[in-house]
Amino acid sequence: xxxxxxxxxxxxxxxxxxxxxxxxxxxxxxxxxxxxxxxxxxxxxxxxxxxxxxxxxxxxxxxxxxxxxxxxxxxxxxxxxxxxxxxxxxxxxxxxxxxxxxxxxxxxxxxxxxxxxxxxxxxxxxxxxxxxxxxxxxxxxxxxxxxxxxxxxxxxxxxxxxxxxxxxxxxxxxxxxxxxxxxxxxxxxxxxxxxxxxxxxxxxxxxxxxxxxxxxxxxxxxxxxxxxxxxxxxxxxxxxxxxxxxxxxxxxxxxxxxxxxxxxxxxxxxxxxxxxxxxxxxxxxxxxxxxxxxxxxxxxxxxxxxxxxxxxxxxxxxxxxxxxxxxxxxxxxxx
Numbered sequence: 001x002x003x004x005x006x007x008x009x010x011x012x013x014x015x016x017x018x019x020x021x022x023x024x025x026x027x028x029x030x031x032x033x034x035x036x037x038x039x040x041x042x043x044x045x046x047x048x049x050x051x052x053x054x055x056x057x058x059x060x061x062x063x064x065x066x067x068x069x070x071x072x073x074x075x076x077x078x079x080x081x082x083x084x085x086x087x088x089x090x091x092x093x094x095x096x097x098x099x100x101x102x103x104x105x106x107x108x109x110x111x112x113x114x115x116x117x118x119x120x121x122x123x124x125x126x127x128x129x130x131x132x133x134x135x136x137x138x139x140x141x142x143x144x145x146x147x148x149x150x151x152x153x154x155x156x157x158x159x160x161x162x163x164x165x166x167x168x169x170x171x172x173x174x175x176x177x178x179x180x181x182x183x184x185x186x187x188x189x190x191x192x193x194x195x196x197x198x199x200x201x202x203x204x205x206x207x208x209x210x211x212x213x214x215x216x217x218x219x220x221x222x223x224x225x226x227x228x229x230x231x232x233x234x235x236x237x238x239x240x241x242x243x244x245x246x247x248x249x250x251x252x253x254x255x256x257x258x259x260x261x262x263x264x265x266x267x268x269x270x271x272x273x274x275x276x277x278x279x280x281x282x283x284x285x286x287x288x289x290x291x292x293x294x295x296x297x298x299x300x301x302x303x304x305x306x307x308x309x310x311x312x313x314x315x316x317x318x319x320x321x322x323x324x325x326x327x328x329x330x331x332x333x334x335x
Contacts, residue, residue: 027072028054028061035061036074082106087143095120095148104138111135114146123147154178159215167192167220176210183207186218191247191280195219222246228284229253236261236289245279252276255287264288 025036026043037043037056044055052069053062063069088101100112113133114122124130126145134144160173172184185205186194196202198217206216229242241253254274255263265271267286275285 025074025076026054027074028063029070029072030063030067032067033061033063035059084138085141086110086112086138087141088112089145090114091145091147095150096122096146098146100133106138108138109135110138110142112144112146114148116148119151120148121151123149156210157213158182158184158210159213160184161217162186163217163219167222168194168218170218172205178210180210181207182210182214184216184218186220188220191223192220193223195221222248225279226282227251227253227279228282230286231255232267232286232288236291237263237287239285239287241274247279249279250276251279251283253285253287255289257289260292261289262292264290 028035028037035054037054037059042056044053046053046055048065050065051062052065053060055061083103083105085103086101088098090096090098094117096114096116098112098114100110104110111133112125112135114125116122122132124147125132125134126143126147132146136142155175155177157175158173160170162168162170166189168186168188170184170186172182176182183205184197184207186197188194194204196219197206198215198219204218208214224244224246226244227242229239231237231239235258237255237257239253239255241251245251252274253266253276255266257263263273265288266273266275267284267288273287277283
């Protein structure tokens with residue numbers, strides 16, 4: 001027993017000096033058994049009254065205290081570490097590349113990095129992870145694929161409306177990619193005209209580059225027409241009702257004859273008075289008047305049948321009639 005204690009004490013001193021050599025082991029051998037304990041596991045030696053035990057992290061070997069035990073320090077070739085293959089690829093190399101794959105010892109840290117090319121972005125790894133770089137411990141063989149996608153362009157919403165759809169409509173609104181050309185067109189309905197956009201612009205069509213969200217409203221208004229109404233002879237009568245009218249407005253023209261005259265017709269042939277119509281265009285009208293006394297044709301039997309004609313003022317227009325006295329503005333009947 002004393003010899004064992006001395007040998008163990010010496011061995012413990014040596015173990016303390018060699019504990020960092022992972023390839024070194026302590027061999028305990030008796031006539032009946034042999035065991036090895038790795039120095040890197042900090043083995044324990046327990047000496048009892050009837051037995052001696054040698055313990056490392058995995059095994060315990062017991063010898064009888066009466067046995068002769070030989071202890072040796074041996075250098076053994078360290079076992080090769082367990083390694084794993086980490087395979088990392090890109091789903092589309094035109095969109096991006098991947099680095100970090102290779103062979104790793106068990107427990108080592110693996111860092112995979114997905115690098116997108118210009119115009120693209122990383123989406124996720126094939127195991128669903130979106131971390132990039134992706135760091136984990138090597139505990140098994142792993143195959144991972146990085147997915148990339150094209151970066152979608154920035155888009156803007158161009159909202160274009162009409163302030164009054166009964167007057168006109170607007171086209172060209174929608175979603176545009178940044179930098180694209182936008183063309184808005186305001187189309188007035190019949191009888192109306194475009195005035196301006198809500199930003200003050202009067203261009204139509206209105207063209208600009210999409211750089212932000214935009215909301216524009218087109219304003220329309222009724223077209224105005226000039227209704228000119230005059231008298232063919234102001235000494236016979238006057239006309240009222242002319243002026244400027246919006247499209248669709250009601251126009252009423254009135255021809256008022258002076259004393260001794262009467263309205264005949266308008267220059268478009270209409271005899272209505274007042275004359276009412278809807279403004280749809282520029283109009284010029286002239287009212288015609290005439291004296292209330294009509295021109296007279298007189299037939300007489302004097303010297304045979306003869307016709308004498310008088311104008312509206314009662315003046316005789318021929319020189320052959322005889323024996324007739326006509327009062328001016330007096331209607332003469334057949335003699």
